[in-house]
Amino acid sequence: MKEGQTKMAQSALFIIFGGTGDLAYRKLYPSLFRLYEKGYLKDDFAVIGTARRPWTDEHYHEVVMNAIADDGHESDRTNSELAHKFASHFYYQSHNVNDTEHYVALRNLADKLDAKYNLKGNRIYYLAMAPRFFGTIAGHLKSEKLITDHGYNRLIIEKPFGRDLQTAKDLNDAISAAFSEEQIYRIDHYLGKEAIQSIAALRFGNEVIGSLWNKAHIDNIQITLAESLGVEERAGYYETAGALRDMVQNHILQIVSLLTMEEPKAYTASELRDRKVEALRNIKIYSPEEALQNFVRGQYGEDADHEQLDYRHEEGTDENSQIETFVAGKLETESPSLAGVPIYVRTGKRLAQKSTQISIVFKDLKQNIFANSESDTKLAQNVLTLFIEPDQGYRFDINVKSGEQSYGVMPIHLDYHKSAAKKAKVPEAYEKLIHDALDGNRTNFAHWHEVAQAWRIVDVVRKTWDKQDADFPNYVSGTMGPEAAEELLRRDHRTWVYNPKR
Structure with a gap:
């Protein structure tokens, strides 16, 4: 497929680090829902939200639906049937980014969802956290084999990317040890x-x-x-x-x-x-x-x-x-x-x-x-x-x-x-x-x-x-x-x- 060409109904697992945060609530969940409404996401996708808070899947679903409702620009945006169906694709796992065992549990859940939703090994890792955690997370994703050897693996990171050239280089070196430049997506929302x-x-x-x-x-x-x-x-x-x-x-x-x-x-x-x-x-x-x-x-x-x-x-x-x-x-x-x-x-x-x-x-x-x-x-x-x-x-x-x-x-x-x-x-x-x-x-x-x-x-x-x-x-x-x-x-x-x- 040519670069930039639009595809429909894609298969992917999103793993959102910082899933309980403000960015995820205000931007990521509503944006994913709009893609779902338009058919870019249908049945073959799943989302894992991770953070320190001890949420259940059921509570996570409520948070996602509230995020959709708070963002709604259209009268039917909060359609309960559609929102419930969308939220049912979301799973939560309490996670300490420094704990290796938590990545093992995350990998097991990811593999389970990959099979359940036929995701073909396609994974998008969204680091909606402070940049100081980027290198740690990227390193564990590689060492604990969350990065698949089939499908694609893409890492989305938010600014600020460093405080100066040297800290940005150190951060980039840490991420690049696990992901190639072609796999790294640095978001500037402008x-x-x-x-x-x-x-x-x-x-x-x-x-x-x-x-x-x-x-x-x-x-x-x-x-x-x-x-x-x-x-x-x-x-x-x-x-x-x-x-x-x-x-x-x-x-x-x-x-x-x-x-x-x-x-x-x-x-x-x-x-x-x-x-x-x-x-x-x-x-x-x-x-x-x-x-x-x-x-x-x-x-x-x-x-x-x-x-x-x-x-x-x-x-x-x-x-x-x-x-x-x-x-x-x-x-x-x-x-x-x-x-x-x-x-x-x-x-x-x-x-x-x-x-x-x-x-x-x-x-x-x-x-x-x-x-x-x-x-x-x-x-x-x-x-x-x-x-x-x-x-x-x-x-x-x-x-x-x-x-x-x-x-x-x-x-x-x-x-x-x-x-x-x-x-x-x-x-x-x-x-x-x-x-x-x-x-x-x-x-x-x-x-x-x-x-x-x-x-x-x-x-x-x-x-x-x-x-x-x-x-x-x-x-x-x-x-x-x-x-x-x-x-x-x-x-x-x-x-x-x-x-x-x-």
Whole structure:
């Protein structure tokens, strides 16, 4: 079967480590159910959930059905007959990831279910746990012979994948001792978003866009991942991560690779991987001095009405925390087609609005023939904006005659936004990625070389920041971050395209 081709009614055993956790409840169980509703999973599948809690199968079934009900977008999503039938394929085993005997019991249950459901030795191991357990679990899966010698074996792992290049390499070495690179599926849920996957179609499926996507026509590229909420219940995690590790190293640099890669020969996992790795290797790795000049950080304070806590007073944070909740940076690419085009990125908590969007800002015309007209018209720059979430769509800013007596020119927006009905039909990111893993389609998963190069890019920024104390908090909740983020573009005689006011 060709790479990426859709298959129906697949046979597989899912073993979910961390089966009692929040990720499994909110994302994995509802996504598996949607695949079941659509027929990608039918009778020949089973799920083993493992964790420390001493649950019974019956209790596990109730949890799974509650997860389906809580996620339901349709009135019949909680259909009891369908939900019960789906949940009957789930089995629970209390498990200590450090106890070899527990893996023996897990293997016995897996073999029993393989025979019962005719699973053909196909197994997907989903590590929905802290990364520090990844190597231990992978090693035991191999040593205790849970990895089958027939069918396929695929390991799905979640971020964060390390804290820097060295810890990521150590983690990867531990996993690679049991699984080959082709068996490892590193999830970045942004790669499962329909709008992110559509970047390639926009660039390489339209001659008019593709012919302009180069340094001769593009002035700069801007990427914004803005969140209106604070750290909420993730404060404990955030104190060890920060926005640079949490958002820039993975989500933002994955988007950068898709925007700056050269055209693949074909839309296949191997071709896309090679072009993305190449694109990341073309991103300049800064010296410490260049990192300070091209990256700024921020931490949110109270809002203007003093109704929201500053970061340092959120539950679970250090009162003198140096962790950033905002990052803005300028990246430089040496990609042949885009060399010299600056890429401005920013992400942050407690900003003015929740929005993920990408703006492609085109160069000014070399000659403005309207500048000598009665209105002495100044032409606005053409901007192509990709809306990722919560809105999905595109906007192209162009100049047209204003309609007045004189020959004035004014900018207008050509807009396309997906309707609620169309958005409802788009598979949720985890549903899409789990389906891809079932298919053996690695197109939308991160390769180790991508992860490693992304760490090389951000490590110098992180290490440089860690040597200096920041003057936090330095932006008011409800704004678009610290003034330094505006200055980052202003010194290049540019401004952020996305500039909402609350």
